[in-house]
Amino acid sequence: MILNRRSLMTTALTLGAMKAFPGLSFAQARPLVFATFTGSWEEAHKAVLVPAFRKANADAAMVLDPMLSVDQIAKVNAAKANPPIDVMLHDPGPALVAIGQDLVEPYPVEKSAYYKDLIAEAQEPMGPAPFFQVVGLTYNPEAVKTPPTSWADLWKPEFKGRVGITNLNSTLGTGWLVEIAKMRGGSEANIDPAFKALEELKPNLAAVAANPGALATLFQQGQIDISPGNFNAIQILKARGVPVEFVAPKEGAIAFKTTIHIVKNSPNRELAFKLIEAALTPEVQTTLMNPPYLIVPTNSKVTMGGEIARVLAKDTAELKKKFVFQDWKKINEQRSAWIERFNREIKI
Amino acid sequence: MGAAPASRDVTSYGMGLAAPLALFFLLFFVAPLLQLFWLSLHNDTAGLHWGLGQYLHFLTDPFSLSVLGSTLLLGAEVTAVCLVLGFPIAWLYQRVGPRLQTIIILIVLLPLLTSVVVRTFAWIVILGRQGIINATLQSLGIIDTPLKLLYTQFGVVIALAQVQMPLMTLPLITALGRIDPNLDDASCSLGAGSWRTFFRVVLPLSLPGVIAGCTLTYAAAITAFITQSLVGGGQMLFMPMYLYQQASTLQNWPFASAISIIFLLAVLAVVSVFTTLGRLSRGYGGA
Numbered sequence: 231m232i233l234n235r236r237s238l239m240t241t242a243l244t245l246g247a248m249k250a251f252p253g254l255s256f257a258q259a260r261p262l263v264f265a266t267f268t269g270s271w272e273e274a275h276k277a278v279l280v281p282a283f284r285k286a287n288a289d290a291a292m293v294l295d296p297m298l299s300v301d302q303i304a305k306v307n308a309a310k311a312n313p314p315i316d317v318m319l320h321d322p323g324p325a326l327v328a329i330g331q332d333l334v335e336p337y338p339v340e341k342s343a344y345y346k347d348l349i350a351e352a353q354e355p356m357g358p359a360p361f362f363q364v365v366g367l368t369y370n371p372e373a374v375k376t377p378p379t380s381w382a383d384l385w386k387p388e389f390k391g392r393v394g395i396t397n398l399n400s401t402l403g404t405g406w407l408v409e410i411a412k413m414r415g416g417s418e419a420n421i422d423p424a425f426k427a428l429e430e431l432k433p434n435l436a437a438v439a440a441n442p443g444a445l446a447t448l449f450q451q452g453q454i455d456i457s458p459g460n461f462n463a464i465q466i467l468k469a470r471g472v473p474v475e476f477v478a479p480k481e482g483a484i485a486f487k488t489t490i491h492i493v494k495n496s497p498n499r500e501l502a503f504k505l506i507e508a509a510l511t512p513e514v515q516t517t518l519m520n521p522p523y524l525i526v527p528t529n530s531k532v533t534m535g536g537e538i539a540r541v542l543a544k545d546t547a548e549l550k551k552k553f554v555f556q557d558w559k560k561i562n563e564q565r566s567a568w569i570e571r572f573n574r575e576i577k578i
Numbered sequence: 579m580g581a582a583p584a585s586r587d588v589t590s591y592g593m594g595l596a597a598p599l600a601l602f603f604l605l606f607f608v609a610p611l612l613q614l615f616w617l618s619l620h621n622d623t624a625g626l627h628w629g630l631g632q633y634l635h636f637l638t639d640p641f642s643l644s645v646l647g648s649t650l651l652l653g654a655e656v657t658a659v660c661l662v663l664g665f666p667i668a669w670l671y672q673r674v675g676p677r678l679q680t681i682i683i684l685i686v687l688l689p690l691l692t693s694v695v696v697r698t699f700a701w702i703v704i705l706g707r708q709g710i711i712n713a714t715l716q717s718l719g720i721i722d723t724p725l726k727l728l729y730t731q732f733g734v735v736i737a738l739a740q741v742q743m744p745l746m747t748l749p750l751i752t753a754l755g756r757i758d759p760n761l762d763d764a765s766c767s768l769g770a771g772s773w774r775t776f777f778r779v780v781l782p783l784s785l786p787g788v789i790a791g792c793t794l795t796y797a798a799a800i801t802a803f804i805t806q807s808l809v810g811g812g813q814m815l816f817m818p819m820y821l822y823q824q825a826s827t828l829q830n831w832p833f834a835s836a837i838s839i840i841f842l843l844a845v846l847a848v849v850s851v852f853t854t855l856g857r858l859s860r861g862y863g864g865a
Contacts, residue, residue, distance in 0.1 A: 298826075300826045300827075300829070303829075327829065391726075396812055397812035397813065398827075399812070399822075399823055399826075399827045403812075436726075436729075437728070437729050437811055437812075438729075438811050438812040438813035439811060439812050440807040440808070440810075440811060440812040440819065441807075441812075444807075444808065444811070444812075447699070447702055447808075451702060451703065451706035451707065451708060451709065451728070452706065452707045452708040453706050453707050453728060453729075565827075565828065566828045566830065569823060569827065569828060570641075573641065573815055573820075573823075574641050576813050577813055
């Protein structure tokens with residue numbers, strides 16, 4: 231059993247600690263804990279979501295505990311009966327892992343005032359998606375005079391030694407590879423064409439970054455001029471004066487659902503539900519859509535504005551047309567094989 | 579512990595003093611390590627089926643072995659660079675006045691005072707296409723197109739050598755400081771040239787420092803996850819990144835455990851070679 235495997239020692243230590251420090255056993259009355267992501271996510275949630283939640287819930291106590299998805303899963307797994315986290319935030323891959331390991335509760339859809347207003351793709355019964363992450367093409371407008379329009383542009387001879395990608399450790403790298411497979415006649419189930427395409431991309435590759443964050447550094451250093459990139463991350467770079475632009479390729483920008491979940495056995499179930507409700511409100515989503523956050527909203531009642539309306543979509547109808555969603559269940563099944571293949575084949 | 583003061587041997591050690599640290603290690607190092615080992619003996623990710631499958635997988639897979647090999651080689655390269663560059667500094671330190679000594683020790687210690695992340699980012703700026711090296715070479719007309727330095731083995735070795743340099747220099751300074759300067763003069767007056775003196779007197783006597791420095795640098799270089807991934811990039815796979823990928827992205831904990839046990843044993847083997855050399859050199863130095 232998973233509980234035994236991963237947490238035998240942790241559990242033993244916890245039990246020991248509870249004997250040694252009986253005060254720990256009263257941890258039931260702890261405040262609501264929301265494990266958001268680190269960096270810009272934490273900033274956005276601290277500034278917008280937390281105040282909105284507290285205002286609507288009589289100043290209920292809550293803490294943000296930012297950490298990676300995998301760490302959230304490991305922590306909850308280590309103490310399933312009394313989890314240290316009440317609300318988890320996940321990319322599509324880890325979300326399925328968390329659901330598969332029975333760590334999250336179904337969202338009480340019938341109680342929710344906003345769930346039905348979410349666009350269809352965001353309505354996930356095991357935890358709705360309050361935000362989208364969007365991946366498209368990023369380029370340096372000082373070096374690339376004609377903006378790219380398609381993923382295929384990365385293969386153009388003029389970008390010899392100028393293209394950056396990330397490896398498959400990240401959601402971005404994996405999602406991008408799936409899009410390339412689709413472009414070449416493959417799919418989530420048939421990744422072969424993507425690896426063939428990567429082979430042809432090698433002369434153009436300047437760098438395979440270890441994570442999407444490293445791509446930003448490479449743009450700053452002029453190491454690369456064009457790469458797949460995350461809309462939010464690019465806007466942050468742009469605001470800091472780095473010459474980068476984002477464009478949605480004509481094949482469609484890749485949209486990842488960032489889903490939010492109530493942790494199973496949470497002692498703060500009701501407050502957890504209230505927090506997620508707050509994240510789904512048009513007010514919170516509108517504020518988060520505006521600068522400096524520029525997070526793509528999922529509530530159809532939100533009127534698109536600013537940079538998002540200009541670059542991505544003016545309304546939910548256009549959004550649905552321009553975004554592509556991927557089958558992460560299929561992706562997860564084979565991801566380890568892909569990573570292994572990428573390790574072996576991509577050497578530049 | 580309760581022995582009478584009169585019969586107490588003043589040269590013996592009170593093991594009780596080491597107990598807090600020993601307990602700490604037992605709880606937070608030995609126990610997790612055993613758990614890691616236990617986990618690595620399972621064939622499936624759920625940890626239900628016992629077996630040596632993970633080890634077999636690693637040891638029969640040429641790709642995994644090449645990752646291990648390139649990691650151990652990286653450590654050797656970094657250690658060699660640190661030794662060659664660090665030895666003259668340590669030697670110089672013992673032969674200059676106190677003011678210069680302060681400056682040298684400050685320069686040696688300075689890297690330790692900034693975080694590894696900051697130092698590594700500095701290397702990205704230095705090695706980049708528009709970085710200091712490429713900009714200088716281009717303005718001197720030596721090269722037309724920028725050299726690819728970042729995301730290469732060369733870049734990783736250079737950056738790691740700088741980051742780990744204090745670990746080499748400090749033991750060397752101590753070891754060289756213990757050598758009686760009169761030995762140099764004695765060697766010279768007996769007719770040896772300066773190179774002969776260096777190879778026959780200074781180097782053998784400094785071997786304990788060399789061994790200590792090499793062990794520290796080697797261990798630090800092969801496990802330097804941050805520098806390896808930031809300067810080496812995503813396509814250069816070393817053991818720490820391989821481990822991270824299996825444990826974190828793929829949640830394949832048994833295989834990740836097996837990788838770490840194998841890595842640990844490989845490093846122990848290399849370190850024990852160093853310490854054996856160190857033991858031999860002790861006999862040599864005392865002779």
